[in-house]
Amino acid sequence: MTTNVAGGGVRRAGRRVAGNSAFHIFCRSGLVARGVLYLLIGWLAVQIGLGDGGQEADKQGALQTVAGKPGGTVMLWLLAAGFAGLALWRFAEAAFGQPAADGRKATKRLASFGRGVFYSAGCVTVLNFVLGQGGSSSNEQSKTYTARAMEHSGGRWLVLAVGAGFLAWGVGSVVGAVRRKFLERLNTARMGPNTRRFVKTLGVVGRASRGIVFGAVGVFLAYAAITFDPGKAKGLDGTLRQFAGTPAGPWLLVVVAAGLLVFGAYSFCEARWRKVEAVRDGSRGRTGRGGRRRLPRIG
Template sequence: MNASAMARTSGLEAKRAARGSVTEGAARAGLSARGAIYLVVGVLALQIAFGDTGKQADQGGAVDTLARQPLGAVLLWALGLGLAGMAVWRLSEAVFGSVGPDGRTARKRLLAAGRFVFYVVVAYSVLMFAAGPHGGGTGSSDQRSRDITARALDLPAGQWLVGAVGAGVAVAGVWIAVGAIRRSYHDELKRGEMSRWSRRLVDITGVGGGVARGLVFTAAGAFAVRAAVDYAPDRAKGMDDTLRSFAHTPLGPALLVCVAAGLVLFGLFSFAMARWRRV
């Protein structure tokens, strides 16, 4: 290999290393930000279960809670930048593929692209809130769900569209829960760097947190399907109303306590993934 070819090869390797370093940092910051949101939402849901119904257990409530803490502005900027990092990571997965034997498949790339769009929206809302006057968080997920459902229902074949999206969300919830029970996340971990104690901790938080998160998704999807069938946008629920609905089942507030505790576990699981996930 001549000197010119060696230089080009060396340059490409340096670019790959730099890209990998940036992507890894973005991924770990993003997973930490996701963990912070779920941790706070879980705590807020626990407070609702124990009678403090004035709380808002969703992203907006989490952002508003963080804004009220000491150094709240710093926390909000860190959260927003972390979520932006998550978007960068998901974009990288969509373009270059992700880890694992099927990381370059069209399905994985499409999922990564969808997550990229989602986290761009979430990061933008948090950063805009951090940059502006603090008032009511990033808005109620319940109101957004009702507004989006109402607009969608007015479209041609709107009922079918809302019903299909709701069914998709419900199926995704089942998939999340089943994946957690099967411990599918093991394939994404640097297990060789983990102690027996850390592996046990990840399994406790991963299974409990994943099942709770999947249950929330499944319930929210079911409410969207019901809104489509009844042509009633008010029946659609965001995360806050979905969580509150668990307290109105035959199990009462006890079920909400279990789900809320599970969301706290998922927050801790996200922190663990930020430490040990392969990127």
């Protein structure tokens, strides 16, 4: 009984935090941090496509770029805090549900948990960098982790599963972008008609571009597992460079990189209009005209 009471108290405290306006601001700061990171990665990739890029077009390259600027250390700490906000937001959704009609479904909450883990890893990466522990490029990390996994029984299938997960995420992002599903997660009622069209365009182009890139990362991971060759695995930088090796040449990389720049800009729009309040237990939604369920005001 005592355990149940304590657990209920913790859950209620968690719901209060998730519903606090300060927590929502913290979450939105994470979306700004994500936007900054994608703008940097996209710009580095554009430079590579144009033949004058020296840094890797991935998180490490972006962090090195920030560190080399005046006030870079402060900016890095802000990025780390932003990714912590993203992770906590997603874990709150996993615990209490996403702000959508079907946000309490197990699949939705599991997806939020996965994103929470992803952003937690991003936060750790930034913290390691700012604390001087550096880090290898995404390509080296991908090859290293793939090789380590394949040393163990069943590791090959784990790598294949991770690759399939990235591919599914990428395809889902592209399909969702084309179908404009992301608009359901935005407070579009607070936008004017022109703003809504502008944000929709950014979302379609940006989210589809990111989906294509991460889907390609998944393809390379799956290929490494199928061929039992960790050297075939590629991180974000290596995947982007592969676009330059297609018959379309470097210009395809420039186009994809421009799409990542657009996603960075779209992230700022999400920071302004994204619904970030997790669904509270017991909030089944009020009933509107005709018995249709109406969600509580969110955001």
